[in-house]
Amino acid sequence: MKKVLTIAGSDSCGGAGIQADLKTFSAHLVYGMSVVTSVTAQNTQGVFGALDMPRDFIELQIKVVFEDIKVDAVKIGMLSSSEIIKTVSQSLKKYGAINVVLDPVMISKSGFKLLKYEAIETLIQDLIPVCTIITPNIHEASLLADMEIKNINEMKEACQRIHKLGAKNVLVKGGHLDDDAIDVLFDGKEFYYFKGQRINTINTHGTGCTLSSAIASNLALGYPVPDAIKNSKEYIQRAIENSFSIGHGVGPVDHLYAFRGGKQNEK
Ligand SMILES: Nc1ncnc2c1ncn2[C@@H]1O[C@H](COP(=O)(O)OP(=O)(O)OP(=O)(O)O)[C@@H](O)[C@H]1O
Ligand SMILES: Cc1ncc(COP(=O)(O)O)c(N)n1
Numbered sequence: 001m002k003k004v005l006t007i008a009g010s011d012s013c014g015g016a017g018i019q020a021d022l023k024t025f026s027a028h029l030v031y032g033m034s035v036v037t038s039v040t041a042q043n044t045q046g047v048f049g050a051l052d053m054p055r056d057f058i059e060l061q062i063k064v065v066f067e068d069i070k071v072d073a074v075k076i077g078m079l080s081s082s083e084i085i086k087t088v089s090q091s092l093k094k095y096g097a098i099n100v101v102l103d104p105v106m107i108s109k110s111g112f113k114l115l116k117y118e119a120i121e122t123l124i125q126d127l128i129p130v131c132t133i134i135t136p137n138i139h140e141a142s143l144l145a146d147m148e149i150k151n152i153n154e155m156k157e158a159c160q161r162i163h164k165l166g167a168k169n170v171l172v173k174g175g176h177l178d179d180d181a182i183d184v185l186f187d188g189k190e191f192y193y194f195k196g197q198r199i200n201t202i203n204t205h206g207t208g209c210t211l212s213s214a215i216a217s218n219l220a221l222g223y224p225v226p227d228a229i230k231n232s233k234e235y236i237q238r239a240i241e242n243s244f245s246i247g248h249g250v251g252p253v254d255h256l257y258a259f260r261g262g263k264q265n266e267k
Pocket of ligand 1: 196201
C-alpha cells in the first residue's frame with residue numbers, strides 16, 4: 001500500500017483542506033496521513049477563524065511520521081506564515097521527501113486570507129525548490145509570476161516565470177477563467193494541456209485541494225507527472241460533476257463516486 005502525507009489546514013466542514021485530501025487519498029486506494037498546520041472554523045458560507053499550530057509541534061508531527069513510515073508522496077496545502085513555511089521546507093529537506101506537490105493556497109473561495117501576503121517571498125525562496133510540482137490557480141500564479149493572466153498564452157508565460165523561480169513542474173489551473181477549465185503544465189521543456197468541460201455549479205469547495213491530493217496519490221502510485229495530472233484531471237472532473245449541496249453556501253465535490261466513474265443517486 002502506497003502512503004501519502006498531507007501537510008495542510010483542517011476544514012471543519014470537510015470540503016477542503018486535510019479532510020478533502022484524506023478523502024481523495026482513500027478514493028485512490030492509497031493510505032492517507034496528515035500533519036495539521038492550522039485549524040480553521042469553516043462552513044460552506046465562509047472561513048470564520050484560523051488557529052495556527054505552534055511551529056515546533058508541526059515539526060514534531062512531520063518528524064514522527066517520517067522517522068517511522070516510508071512516505072511515497074507529500075501534498076502541501078495551507079501554510080499561513082513564513083515561520084510555518086520554513087519549518088515545513090526544512091523538515092522535508094531533512095527527511096529527503098519525494099513526490100512533493102505544493103498547492104500554494106493563499107485565499108479561500110470565500111475570500112479569507114489563508115496565507116499572510118508577506119510570506120509569499122518565503123514560499124518562493126524556501127519551498128518551491130523542494131517541490132516536484134506546484135499547482136497555483138490563476139490568482140496565485142499571477143502573484144508568483146508578477147503578471148496579469150487572462151488567457152492561455154498568459155498562463156503559459158506564467159508557467160515559464162514560475163519555472164524560473166526553481167519549480168521543476170508548474171501546473172497553472174484555469175478553473176477561474178471563463179470557457180473550458182483548461183490547466184497548463186510546463187516541465188521546463190514542453191507544455192501540456194489538460195482540458196475539462198466547465199461544469200455549471202456553485203459547489204466547488206475544495207477543488208484545488210482535491211486536484212493536488214489526486215496528483216500526489218498518482219505520483220505515489222508511480223505515474224510520471226503528465227500522466228498523474230491527466231488521471232487527476234479526470235478525477236476532479238467527475239468529483240465536480242457529482243458535487244452537491246450540504247449547507248447554505250458553496251458545497252463540496254464528491255469523493256465517493258468520482259474514482260470509479262459512477263453517479264450519485266441520492267444527494
Ligand atoms: N466549474 C468547473 N468545471 C470544471 N472544472 C473546474 C471547475 N472549476 C474548477 N475546475 C478545475 O478544478 C481544478 C481546481 O482548479 P481551481 O482553479 O478551482 O483551483 P483552486 O482555485 O486552487 O481551488 P480552491 O479554490 O479549492 O483552492 C482544476 O483542474 C480546474 O480546471
Ligand atoms: C483549510 C483550507 N485549505 C484550503 C482551502 C481552500 O479551498 P477553497 O478555495 O475551496 O475554499 C480552504 N478553504 N481551507
